[in-house]
Amino acid sequence: MTQVEDAGVDARPERRRPRWTPTGRRRAAVAALLAAALYAPFQLVPFHVFQLTMVLVYAVALLGLNLLVGHAGQISLGHGAFFAVGAYTAAVLTHGPGLPYPLTLPAAAVVAFLLGLAFGVPAVRLRGLYLALVTLAMAIFLVPLLKRFEGVTGGSMGLTLPKPGPPAWSGLAEDQWLYFLALAVAVASFALVGSLLRSRVGRALHALRDDEGAAEVMGVRLPAYKTLAFAWSAMFAGVAGCVYTWVIGFVSPDSFTVNLSITLLAGLVVGGLGSTAGPVLGALFVMFVPSIAQDLNEAAPGVILGLLIIAVMYVAPTGLAGLAGRLIRKIPRKE
Template sequence: MNKVSILPAPAVAGPRPVRKTSTLGWLAFAALLFLVPLVFPGYRTFQFTGVLTYAIAALGLNLITGYVGQVSLGHNMFFALGAYTAILTHTLLGVNPPLSVCIAALVCFGAGYLAGFPAKRLRGLYLALITLILAVSVVPLVKHFKSYTGGAAGLTFDKPEPPAWFTLGQDAWLYYFVLLFAIVIFWAVRNFVAGSTGRALAGIREGELAASSMGVDVNHLKVVVFGTGSMLGGVGGALAAYTIGFIGPDSFTLMLSIGFLASIVVGGLGTISGAVVAGLFLQFVPSYASDISQAFAGAVYGGILIVCMFLMPRGITGSLIKLLDARREASKHPSNQGVPVSSRPNP
């Protein structure tokens, strides 16, 4: 018997059930994404490609932090590892871009899986401090291996060219290239967290001892999720490198990890759609903050974060989900409208 499957659903606040309307909504959203290069100019298409790469990486961190409750500050390490692995296998070994991204995914999963072993016994600030070591070591390591990474100057390379039959230009081609990976990854993660696995992850997040007593292999699942989240961070980094055509150590500083963590909190911890909001946040908010005030860009950025968390403490998608659930419950039980939740009879 699968040990994970015996965790009862009511024990923890598990994942939301997959509804037909939710599936149709995701399909409609994917269809809209295919229209982006046809509606927006090249630069905007380039920006939305960046949104997708950040969303993939943010989804990985959301698995680690939002679903399991492990606070990781080392996501920039795997973002950088994926970028350099993909580009070096492409430029030095002649591997085509899709295969190089897959190789980067495997390398990052292995690195994340190994990093997950010490992380499985740590929580909270202790885990944050351990992963902080990974975060601050990225830039020195990149500069040290300058014969491969280009050191502080970074690496410049040619972006993948579209085939002859594709007439929408290079930006559109890269957008569809990244979009294909994003659709597959979001679909796979959505299935991964659904059902008994999602309840097990929620059980670990809410109480490891209780989840373990219900038969969940806590340590194994934490290591696997840490490896999977790191893999998605690496895939996002690899795709971002191909999108930009340049990688350098200044692109993978500690601020990138802090940005990832802040974005998934704003987007909504423990939600798949929250990663999409996180991608939008990482792509547009820092640049708009700089446009408002170049000298106080950090203060503007922090102010936006404070406003978002004050108005929507569950994150944007988390607050929307709560509102929709409340309206759905009100429509099912109209007699409860206007009655405080604490005074309503238990169903």
């Protein structure tokens, strides 16, 4: 028997608790968030379920905008136009040919993708304010265009559509069924974008955002990736617009004015450019802050909204996602 054993001391090496890696913490947070999302519609009243559904819709739209602005370094003031194209594609196909709801989703995605591909061509030669003006022009002329083709779009009166009803086997109410449809689309969209950003395409987009000259020297084809960034961004906006049509059951040109594009961009900046949580936090901003501004001052809600944006950006220059990350890093960890 050794002296260490005689002294009653365990000679075996001390086992340390494995520390969570950032990836492990991120996965745990996503799992907890998803579990809460699955549980929420059974505990909330229908109106609050509707609000959460709209948050998911806006999160998908901002996911596409984040891909373009946050990861590719481009600018767009016309993202609401792609949102409207997806909404009207689903509405027209449902109202006219009577296309089943599930088929309107890929149709809206394809139409918005092709439109984004067409508008992505000017992005090859334009930058900064010039590119912003081109995208802004798209958002401006879309509303009069929708009103002009009254026979297809319903003109100023819009189109009223029946909402997708829950199947009998689900046992869900209509608001819960629409929520889960939006949740499924949002989860699939975030998974697709996450996979895209982890691939060679994501590295090329980040190189394009950081330094176009260096990216070109490294072999990144700038025209192709700039155009595709617009197309992918538009596609997710179109998907969000399609789900918006399912949830609201009505589309009108006045729902897709320039204010929508500006609000989406402001929401993304407030949420956090280039971050995973940015689109979700931005969607919460887009859904709730304008209504709060309206309640605070019915005469000038835009002034209140602007002041709220300034206050948030003063406290969190990198967005709410960046602020949350800094607060989490300040929490002392046990060794």
